[in-house]
Amino acid sequence: xxxKVLERLCDAAGLRDLHDKVLEGRRLTFDxxxxxxxxxxxxxxxxxxxxxxxxxNGDAAYFVRNMHLNxxxxxxxxxxxxxxxxxxxxxxxxxxxGLDRCLSEVRARLDVEPIxxxxxxxxxxxxxxxxxxxxxxxxxxxxxxxxxxKAFTAAEYDFxxxxxxxxxxxxxxxxxxxxxGSLPGGGAEVLVERVRQEIYRKKIPAERWLEVVxxxxxxxxxxNATLLYGHIETLEERVEHLCRLRALQDDTGGFMCxxxxxxxxxxxxxxxxxxxxxxxxxxxxxxxxxxxxxxxHVKAYWVMVTARIAQTALNMGADCIDGTVVEEKIVHMAGxxxxxxxxxxxxxxxxxxxxxxxxQRDSLYNVLHRxxxxxxx
Ligand code: V47
Numbered sequence: 001x002x003x004k005v006l007e008r009l010c011d012a013a014g015l016r017d018l019h020d021k022v023l024e025g026r027r028l029t030f031d032x033x034x035x036x037x038x039x040x041x042x043x044x045x046x047x048x049x050x051x052x053x054x055x056x057n058g059d060a061a062y063f064v065r066n067m068h069l070n071x072x073x074x075x076x077x078x079x080x081x082x083x084x085x086x087x088x089x090x091x092x093x094x095x096x097x098g099l100d101r102c103l104s105e106v107r108a109r110l111d112v113e114p115i116x117x118x119x120x121x122x123x124x125x126x127x128x129x130x131x132x133x134x135x136x137x138x139x140x141x142x143x144x145x146x147x148x149x150k151a152f153t154a155a156e157y158d159f160x161x162x163x164x165x166x167x168x169x170x171x172x173x174x175x176x177x178x179x180x181g182s183l184p185g186g187g188a189e190v191l192v193e194r195v196r197q198e199i200y201r202k203k204i205p206a207e208r209w210l211e212v213v214x215x216x217x218x219x220x221x222x223x224n225a226t227l228l229y230g231h232i233e234t235l236e237e238r239v240e241h242l243c244r245l246r247a248l249q250d251d252t253g254g255f256m257c258x259x260x261x262x263x264x265x266x267x268x269x270x271x272x273x274x275x276x277x278x279x280x281x282x283x284x285x286x287x288x289x290x291x292x293x294x295x296x297h298v299k300a301y302w303v304m305v306t307a308r309i310a311q312t313a314l315n316m317g318a319d320c321i322d323g324t325v326v327e328e329k330i331v332h333m334a335g336x337x338x339x340x341x342x343x344x345x346x347x348x349x350x351x352x353x354x355x356x357x358x359x360q361r362d363s364l365y366n367v368l369h370r371x372x373x374x375x376x377x
Contacts, residue, residue: 001043001047001050005047006019006044006047006048006051007019009041009043009044009047010041010044010047010048012041012044013039013041013044013045014039015035015036015039015041015044015045015048018032018035018036018048019044019048022048022051022052022290023051025293027293028290028291028293030239030240030243032291033239033242033243033287033290033291034235034236034239036283036286036287036290036291037235037238037239037283037287038235040283042279042282042283042286042316045283045286045287045290046282046283046286046315046316046317047316048286048290049285049286049287049289049290049316049317050315050316050317052289052290052293052317053289053298053316053317053318053319056296056297056319057296057297057319058357059355059356059357060319060356060357060359061314061319061320061321061351061354061356061357061358061359062297062319062320062321062359062360062361062365063320063321063322063323063324063347063351063358063359063360063361064116064117064322064323064324064360064361064362064363065113065114065115065116065117065323065324065344065360066115066116066117066118066119066150066322066323066324066325066363067105067106067109067113067115067117067118067119067325067327068119068120068121068325068327068328068329069102069105069106069118069119069120070084070120070121070122070329070330071096071097071102071120071122071128071136072094072095072096072097072122072123072125072127072128073085073086073094073095073122073123073329073333074086074087074088074091074094074095074096074123074125074127075087075088075122075123075124075125076088076123076124076125076126076202077123077124077155077200077202077203078202079189079199079200079202079203080198080199080200080268080269080270081189081199081200081228081231081263081268081269081270082268082330082334083264083266083267083268083331083333083334083335084123084329084330084333084334085123086123088125088126091125091127094123096125096127096128098132099132099135099136099139102136102139103136103139103140103143105327106118106140106143106147107143110143110144113324115147115324116146116147116148116362116363116368117147117148117149117150117181117323117362117363118140118147118148118149118150118151119150119151119184120136120149120150120151120152121151121152121153121156121184121186121330122152122156124155124156124159126163130160130164130166133151133152133160133175133178134174134175134177134178135178136151137149137151137175137178137179137180138178138179140179141178141179148181148182148362148363148364149179149180149181150181150182150183150184150363151175151180151181151183151184152175152183152184153183153184153185153186153187153188154183154187154188154204154208154209154212154213154216154223155186155187155203155204155209155212156187157171157172157183157212157216158204158208158209158212168212168215169215169219172215172216172219172221173219176219176220176221180221181221181363181364182221182222182223182224182256182363182364183213183216183221183222183223183224184223184224184226185223185224185225185226185255185257185258185259186226186261187203187204187209187226188206188209188225188226188227188228188241188245189203189227189228190227190228190229190233190237190238190241191206191209191210191240191241191244191245192206192233192237192240192241193205193206194237195232195233195237198232199231199232199270206244210244210248213225213248213252213254213255214248214251214252216254217252217253217254217255218252221254222254222255222256222364223254223255223256224255224256224257224258224259224299225245225255225257225258225259225295226258226259226260226261227241227242227258227259227260227261227284227288228261228263229260229261229262229263229276229280229284230262230263230273230275230276230280231263231265231270231273231275232270232273238284238287239287239291242287242288242291242292243291245258245292245295246291246292246293246294246295249292249294249295250294253294255295256295256296256297256364256365257295257296257297257298257299257320257365258288258292258295258297258298258299259298259299259301259322260281260284260285260288260301261301261304262275262276262280262281262304262305263275263276264304264331264334264335264336265334265335266334266335267333267334267335268334278305278306278309281300281305281309281313282309282312282313282316285298285300285313285316285317285318286316286317288317289316289317289318290317296365297319297320297365298317298318298319298320299318299320299321299322300313300314300318300320300321301321301322302321302322302338302342302350303322303325303328303331303336303338304331304336304338306337306338307338307342307346307350310350311350311351311353311354312354314351314354314356315354315355315356320361321347321350321351323347324341324342324343324344324347325340325341325342327340327341328340328341348371357370357371358371359371
């Protein structure tokens with residue numbers, strides 16, 4: 001979209017002052033973030049977000065060749081938004097894989113696809129010994145030393161620290177020694193106490209999530225950050241969440257990427273809620289891109305928002321679409337209709353059709369592979 005058209009769209013939406021702020025690279029306030037959401041002017045807000053996205057990442061659309069590993073879905077936290085977990089008192093209804101099973105899942109993947117990352121998340125399951133986690137990380141690296149292990153959310157690290165009575169500092173040092181590469185962004189949900197009290201009372205509060213992540217960053221580990229949106233949170237609470245992440249990033253610089261996670265209600269205690277719309281998905285990605293001025297990357301996670309929305313988002317603030325992902329369980333057990341994985345061809349086509357350049361990255365956003373444009377027919 002031309003600069004003139006964007007200016008007119010912003011004028012028409014009453015967002016001229018925010019247009020000027022973004023063009024001048026000035027930081028948006030909490031109130032500005034709320035105004036962007038409330039304007040419902042998707043073309044104006046998406047256009048501004050696209051400007052920032054291109055300023056930071058040009059035409060690049062990053063993806064990673066990865067797999068997800070969920071060793072267990074048995075969990076003591078009972079979050080109302082989760083369709084993946086099985087409560088500890090009914091643990092026979094869930095799974096608790098041992099080391100051999102976990103490693104055989106990774107081995108099976110390596111046999112068919114040259115993945116570079118294993119993303120591990122699980123329930124808070126008290127049945128594992130401490131050594132399981134470090135052996136798992138070490139075992140994966142032994143299978144292929146080139147594999148990056150992106151493992152466990154801040155909420156899980158808090159669980160490990162309490163369960164095994166070890167200071168967080170020791171946990172991070174032990175896991176790093178085993179080969180941990182970085183942390184995924186989960187477990188943050190909405191960094192607002194009211195929302196926690198309503199739907200995930202037993203999970204760590206915002207202050208603790210931020211403290212665990214701050215500690216990980218202090219140990220030289222990079223991480224992502226997520227927001228679970230489209231349930232009971234208000235738009236103000238979404239912006240508050242973004243502002244809290246931005247403040248931590250100002251201090252540590254340890255976040256790589258922000259990922260808005262679209263709530264999927266099926267098979268959860270919140271099944272009566274409709275979940276977010278496509279409009280909401282795109283607005284949330286765009287506003288996040290504009291408020292999180294100190295994050296390099298914003299991911300449109302196709303597994304949650306669908307490949308079509310993720311593709312559109314590549315022109316409204318997002319520069320990353322996660323990856324090939326294999327065997328996603330968390331949202332598929334909550335009713336997601338997207339495929340459990342995308343082939344490389346499908347991923348490349350999706351990116352190119354959006355007018356972007358597909359770049360295969362490693363887990364720290366170093367470019368591993370550039371793809372030639374396909375011959376024009
Ligand atoms: O923390 C749980 C979310 C998260 C539901 O860092 C749900 O690259 C929607 O964090 N509907 C785990 N979301 C997944 C996650 C993630 C995913 C992809 C990439 C990265 C990354 C991180 O999934 C949880 C929670 O917020 N979640 N249940 C649900 N019903």
